[in-house]
Amino acid sequence: MFTGLSTAMNLIAFEGKYPLELKNNLENSFPLSKLKTVVMKILSSKQNTAHLINKFEEYLIYDDILCYTWKILPSLTAKSNPSDIYIMNYLLLLGKMHVQKNSETKVLCCVDEETASAFTFDQAVTRRSLNKIWNCTMLWEHSPATHKQLLIVLLERVLPYLDKPLLMTDFLMDSLDVGGPVSLLALQGIFTMIQVHNLDYPNIFAKLYSMFEPEIFHTKFKARLFYLSDLFLSSTHLPEGLVAAFAKRLARLALVAPSEDIIIICMFIGNLILR
Incomplete structure (x- = not known):
């Protein structure tokens, strides 16, 4: 499983660095659909993926991966009551993600250093995404385990960035x-x-x-x-x-x-x- 995730992230990195079609900025050349597929697999509703989430955390030190994960997360958030396994996986992933940019600027998918330096981490976008998905998570039916995890994520990651x-x-x-x-x-x-x-x-x-x-x-x-x-x-x-x-x-x-x-x-x- 680790090998599969590492391979997928390496493919994302190489496609970002060497796109088939050169675009004028990183956002246009970033393989967003492939990252979305990876995150979908991590947010499984059938099995606990804590080990994969811990591995994926290693890639969240890159500002582009962190930023684009925030962007795609609202579209992957269940609107109705999902399974407890999905909720726990979702909250574990959310607990690994910073709303602000990393202290050290790193970009995984870039053609060159100039492109990397041009990348801007949009905290306003990540904050909007957080508020959108948090409204959904609060509507889910929680078991005692997910209730506790929800509070942990709320206190450690979410509360300072909520609009209300x-x-x-x-x-x-x-x-x-x-x-x-x-x-x-x-x-x-x-x-x-x-x-x-x-x-x-x-x-x-x-x-x-x-x-x-x-x-x-x-x-x-x-x-x-x-x-x-x-x-x-x-x-x-x-x-x-x-x-x-x-x-x-x-x-x-x-x-x-x-x-x-x-x-x-x-x-x-x-x-x-x-x-």
């Missing part, structure tokens, strides 16, 4: 009630909304308090919870009763927490008392 990020508020608030890792990820999204977009969410401390359960120590997102809690509780203007409630809850959790987490909890309680 506050439209995510209801989705994030609903996700807070799901429990487990999904709630933790939603909490981070809510914090971003409060911090960056001035969202008013009066019950946020009650939600945060309810997340401190013994089960939290068995998830890989527990560090994220402590980090976010530290940010939420860092204000010196919080009521003493609220801070005391969190300190008491954490102290009780320390009785059943794994040994490596007890140290973190004790330090957290100490910080709450000092504030």
Whole structure:
């Protein structure tokens, strides 16, 4: 499978460098249809293609591949409810793609250095594509696994580039009630909304308090919870009763927490008392 993808990308590179018909710019000579075929295969609805997506990520360091992948992605986005396999493949690919150009300018398909230097990465186009496809992904029916992956991609890649990020508020608030890792990820999204977009969410401390359960120590997102809690509780203007409630809850959790987490909890309680 790796060999097939590498061969396909090499063919795209050679056709871009040595087109059968010379065009006046890179956009006209870029083999867009071949790239679209590659991405279609990656977005399989029948089998997990995470290994291919990881391999394809190696080509996303090239600005032309990244830019044109964004351009073709809206046409490959399912409009109705696709399978969970397709959704997971789609979100994994989306999580690999930057909206901005790469820090180091590289072009895979170019006739010469002059053509490569003339290539311009159009961030406005990539941002429009992102907003278009994100509206579709939000309409899909998500399983717990794809719901979690959707939140990861939203927080790590998508949220800063949405035209109307506050439209995510209801989705994030609903996700807070799901429990487990999904709630933790939603909490981070809510914090971003409060911090960056001035969202008013009066019950946020009650939600945060309810997340401190013994089960939290068995998830890989527990560090994220402590980090976010530290940010939420860092204000010196919080009521003493609220801070005391969190300190008491954490102290009780320390009785059943794994040994490596007890140290973190004790330090957290100490910080709450000092504030």
